[in-house]
Amino acid sequence: MPIIAHTIPLxxxxxxxxxxxxxxxxxxxxxxxxxxxxxxxxGLLKKKQLELFLQQYPIRSIILGDGENxxxxxxxxxxxxxxxxxxxxxxxxxxxxxxxxxxPHWSKTIINYLENSNEPMISPGILTGYGELHPEEKGIKSxxxxxxxxxxxxxxxxxxxxxxxxxxxxxxxxxxxxxKKIGGYDVQFLKGxxxxxxxxxxxxxxxxxxxxxxWKPKALLSIRVFHISLVQxxxxxxxxxxxxxxxxxxxxxYGIYGLLQLEAIHHNNQFKKIxxxxxxxxxxKSNIKVNQTSxxxxxxxxxxxxxxxxxxxFLQSLKNTIRKNIDIDYxxxxxxxxxxxxxxxxxxxxxxxxxxxxxxxxxxxxxxxxESHYWKEDLIWKVARYKDRIIEEAINNNYDFLFLxxxxxxxxxxxxxxxxxxxxxxISNIFWTKWNPNQPLMPNVWLSGAYCIMDKKREEKLSxxxxxxxxNAFMQKLNTPGIYEVGGLGACTLISRKALLSGxxxxxxxxxxxxxxxxxxxxxxxxxxHKLFVDTRNPAYHIYRESDIxxxxxxxxxxxxxxxxxxxxxxxxxxxxxNNKLVLSMVIKNEADRYLxxxxxxxxxxxxxxxxxDDGSHDNSVELCQQILVDIPIHIIKNSKSKFENExxxxxxxxxxxxxxxxxxxxxxxxxEIFEEAIVHEIKxxxxxxxxxxxxxxxxxxxxxxxYRDDKYWSAHKTYRPFLIRYQRDFSYKWLEQxxxxxxxxxxxxxxxxxxxxxxxxxYGWAKYEDRLMKYNxxxxxxxEAKYGWKEQYExxxxxxxxxIEWRE
Numbered sequence: 001m002p003i004i005a006h007t008i009p010l011x012x013x014x015x016x017x018x019x020x021x022x023x024x025x026x027x028x029x030x031x032x033x034x035x036x037x038x039x040x041x042x043g044l045l046k047k048k049q050l051e052l053f054l055q056q057y058p059i060r061s062i063i064l065g066d067g068e069n070x071x072x073x074x075x076x077x078x079x080x081x082x083x084x085x086x087x088x089x090x091x092x093x094x095x096x097x098x099x100x101x102x103x104p105h106w107s108k109t110i111i112n113y114l115e116n117s118n119e120p121m122i123s124p125g126i127l128t129g130y131g132e133l134h135p136e137e138k139g140i141k142s143x144x145x146x147x148x149x150x151x152x153x154x155x156x157x158x159x160x161x162x163x164x165x166x167x168x169x170x171x172x173x174x175x176x177x178x179x180k181k182i183g184g185y186d187v188q189f190l191k192g193x194x195x196x197x198x199x200x201x202x203x204x205x206x207x208x209x210x211x212x213x214x215w216k217p218k219a220l221l222s223i224r225v226f227h228i229s230l231v232q233x234x235x236x237x238x239x240x241x242x243x244x245x246x247x248x249x250x251x252x253x254y255g256i257y258g259l260l261q262l263e264a265i266h267h268n269n270q271f272k273k274i275x276x277x278x279x280x281x282x283x284x285k286s287n288i289k290v291n292q293t294s295x296x297x298x299x300x301x302x303x304x305x306x307x308x309x310x311x312x313x314f315l316q317s318l319k320n321t322i323r324k325n326i327d328i329d330y331x332x333x334x335x336x337x338x339x340x341x342x343x344x345x346x347x348x349x350x351x352x353x354x355x356x357x358x359x360x361x362x363x364x365x366x367x368x369x370x371e372s373h374y375w376k377e378d379l380i381w382k383v384a385r386y387k388d389r390i391i392e393e394a395i396n397n398n399y400d401f402l403f404l405x406x407x408x409x410x411x412x413x414x415x416x417x418x419x420x421x422x423x424x425x426x427i428s429n430i431f432w433t434k435w436n437p438n439q440p441l442m443p444n445v446w447l448s449g450a451y452c453i454m455d456k457k458r459e460e461k462l463s464x465x466x467x468x469x470x471x472n473a474f475m476q477k478l479n480t481p482g483i484y485e486v487g488g489l490g491a492c493t494l495i496s497r498k499a500l501l502s503g504x505x506x507x508x509x510x511x512x513x514x515x516x517x518x519x520x521x522x523x524x525x526x527x528x529x530h531k532l533f534v535d536t537r538n539p540a541y542h543i544y545r546e547s548d549i550x551x552x553x554x555x556x557x558x559x560x561x562x563x564x565x566x567x568x569x570x571x572x573x574x575x576x577x578x579n580n581k582l583v584l585s586m587v588i589k590n591e592a593d594r595y596l597x598x599x600x601x602x603x604x605x606x607x608x609x610x611x612x613x614d615d616g617s618h619d620n621s622v623e624l625c626q627q628i629l630v631d632i633p634i635h636i637i638k639n640s641k642s643k644f645e646n647e648x649x650x651x652x653x654x655x656x657x658x659x660x661x662x663x664x665x666x667x668x669x670x671x672x673e674i675f676e677e678a679i680v681h682e683i684k685x686x687x688x689x690x691x692x693x694x695x696x697x698x699x700x701x702x703x704x705x706x707x708y709r710d711d712k713y714w715s716a717h718k719t720y721r722p723f724l725i726r727y728q729r730d731f732s733y734k735w736l737e738q739x740x741x742x743x744x745x746x747x748x749x750x751x752x753x754x755x756x757x758x759x760x761x762x763x764y765g766w767a768k769y770e771d772r773l774m775k776y777n778x779x780x781x782x783x784x785e786a787k788y789g790w791k792e793q794y795e796x797x798x799x800x801x802x803x804x805i806e807w808r809e
Contacts, residue, residue, distance in 0.1 A: 005035070006035060008038075011098075024099070027102040031107055036090070037061045037062070038082055040065045040070075072197055073190040076185055092111055093174045109222060121178075121217065122218055125223065125224045127226050131143045131144055133224075136163075143159070170227060193242045194239070251274075299403065301402065301403070301405075304332050307341065313410060321413055326420070330354065331356045331358070332358070404495070422535060426525055427535055428489035431491070432539060433542045444492065445478070454467060482535075483536075489534060502528050504530070554736070557737060558737075576688070583609045586613070588613070590618060590619050596625070606679060613650070635657065635660075639653075648736075665724060668744050669723065674762045675697075678759055678809070687726070694749050696722050696755070697757055697761050700761065702764050704767055707806055722754070
């Protein structure tokens with residue numbers, strides 16, 4: 001009598017699918033459990049062919065369906081219903097896919113856990129085809145995928161952890177009785193062939209388990225399964241149309257409240273955005289005005305002991321703050337020893353409404369120079385007392401939020417608005433600082449202790465290699481836009497009234513020897529039951545030393561007339577769901593003997609048109625472009641004199657020439673960048689949709705033809721950057737107006753709907769020793785003091801034995 005039934009909507013499209021299915025079923029049969037396989041035949045094999053294929057595996061198989069692709073929700077639900085009716089003895093039901101490989105005891109371990117817990121379902125941890133561990137380390141490559149089946153099976157147990165974490169991945173095992181009670185997938189609502197079906201079933205469980213219990217899906221990381229992930233799904237036709245059908249069905253079934261519950265489950269505000277969008281659409285169609293809540297009151301406060309030039313920039317940053325549905329008051333403790341700085345505060349009070357300035361106790365020296373900042377103990381606790389008085393003011397005057405910010409920070413105009421919308425009680429906006437001139441940039445948040453920047457448990461003893469790996473993992477997370485839980489934070493923090501009333505404060509905890517009032521605040525907040533978060537979407541700028549002032553001015557310059565800019569960027573979006581024209585945009589200069597030929601030969605496979613700026617080449621680069629792109633429209637603009645010394649002029653020229661050809665999408669590549677081969681097959685799915693306007697990709701710095709560099713100095717591939725953009729003709733594009741490092745695309749495209757894409761981009765600019773030597777010498781001349789870069793990274797360019805990882809397509 002089977003204890004578990006595995007369900008799989010099986011679609012065999014080609015020989016590669018057969019190969020994957022063989023590996024999947026071969027591994028599944030290694031289990032010692034009494035199990036049965038229920039298959040819904042989605043095509044293209046006929047029933048007899050599928051029967052012959054399944055006969056080679058020692059597992060009882062039942063085939064449903066006649067080979068028609070009815071979609072994942074219907075196929076899976078048919079399997080569930082068959083089991084409920086014909087196999088009532090089955091206690092557990094799994095959802096598996098053909099692109100999975102299982103260890104022998106995966107299902108037994110999960111069932112043992114479910115038998116001893118109240119959880120209705122649980123997933124194992126998975127290793128994806130990109131070498132990532134999900135759900136706990138999404139976006140972080142942890143390992144290379146072995147080439148052989150045997151090596152992969154040996155690797156999976158090595159990637160396990162004795163932990164349980166929140167998150168849903170497939171495969172998943174359900175308790176059959178509870179799955180039946182919630183009804184499985186309700187195909188009356190899920191009309192599309194794929195998309196959001198998992199969210200539908202999660203809401204069923206959340207309501208069954210009780211919303212007050214805040215149930216969320218979990219993964220048992222003591223088991224690891226290999227799952228290539230989305231390998232067939234992304235090849236489906238009309239994927240976005242089918243997904244939208246299910247989204248509409250999900251809303252019809254569970255309403256706007258269901259979307260808000262999904263936001264709580266996934267910690268992802270996209271569901272709230274969808275909900276607000278639906279409310280707006282309903283109100284527009286009904287000609288009904290949606291009631292606006294009263295403005296939230298925010299107190300922005302800071303103890304101030306600052307140099308005049310830095311303070312002036314700080315106050316300008318505050319003036320730029322977007323105030324939509326927000327009432328802002330200011331409170332400053334004037335602890336300045338420089339009279340000019342004190343005057344600046346009072347001038348700000350005269351110009352702005354609702355500003356309070358309180359004279360501080362100016363009895364301590366504070367030393368700040370281009371090396372570092374030097375804080376004495378009595379000065380730290382004086383600042384702590386100022387902050388506690390500010391908390392009292394916020395409570396007594398009924399503010400909804402208190403925003404504490406240091407007076408050497410500049411923030412994005414939307415920072416406060418975005419922090420409020422996260423609905424976190426205590427959340428800091430990220431900023432980065434070189435605490436010492438020769439150190440890398442470090443964050444204002446940490447995970448544990450005084451300033452531990454890696455995930456480490458008390459009893460763990462880690463090798464240097466493991467410590468570096470975990471350090472890099474946390475740093476990569478912070479470099480990816482999002483909201484993340486942390487263990488400590490400070491200097492740019494929004495605190496809700498709920499947290500203020502709970503008793504958070506900066507008083508010294510006398511039996512804790514951590515330096516700095518922020519650490520004592522964080523410990524007390526955690527003891528009071530608060531979680532701490534960081535928002536990494538719009539980093540603030542830290543003027544830690546006077547040499548940072550030039551960069552601060554550039555940072556502020558991009559936000560001139562910020563509120564007006566936001567209004568201007570309220571525009572009509574245009575999109576097409578088919579027949580989009582993709583235009584390659586590129587700048588070249590003397591590239592004929594480097595990588596130009598292979599770059600264009602590969603791009604030619606998937607682009608529709610090309611715009612190329614020749615920035616003063618003296619070789620045959622232009623002729624090579626014409627020769628390779630002979631079969632597609634190509635527009636070459638020749639600059640008689642190079643404009644690269646003033647890069648902003650060159651990039652604007654490139655942009656203007658590109659939009660002249662009326663592109664639907666623009667792909668901006670340099671002449672030494674090549675996407676992996678998968679883009680040829682997946683590009684149409686990326687651009688033929690209506691939701692996304694900008695795609696972000698990871699760029700891998702190759703150190704030879706087959707290896708990319710991966711160490712603490714070279715980790716560009718751990719951050720996503722924009723390369724592919726839908727051209728919106730009514731959008732007001734803005735550039736970072738500076739002669740160098742202005743960016744290849746307008747800076748305000750981050751206001752457009754975007755997504756991270758797992759396709760990878762290979763960068764060969766460092767792949768030859770002679771190129772590295774040339775760049776090393778150039779940096780030594782142009783940036784000898786590492787003012788615009790990282791000194792240690794410059795020095796590492798010529799490392800004789802860097803850490804290299806083999807590239808695998």
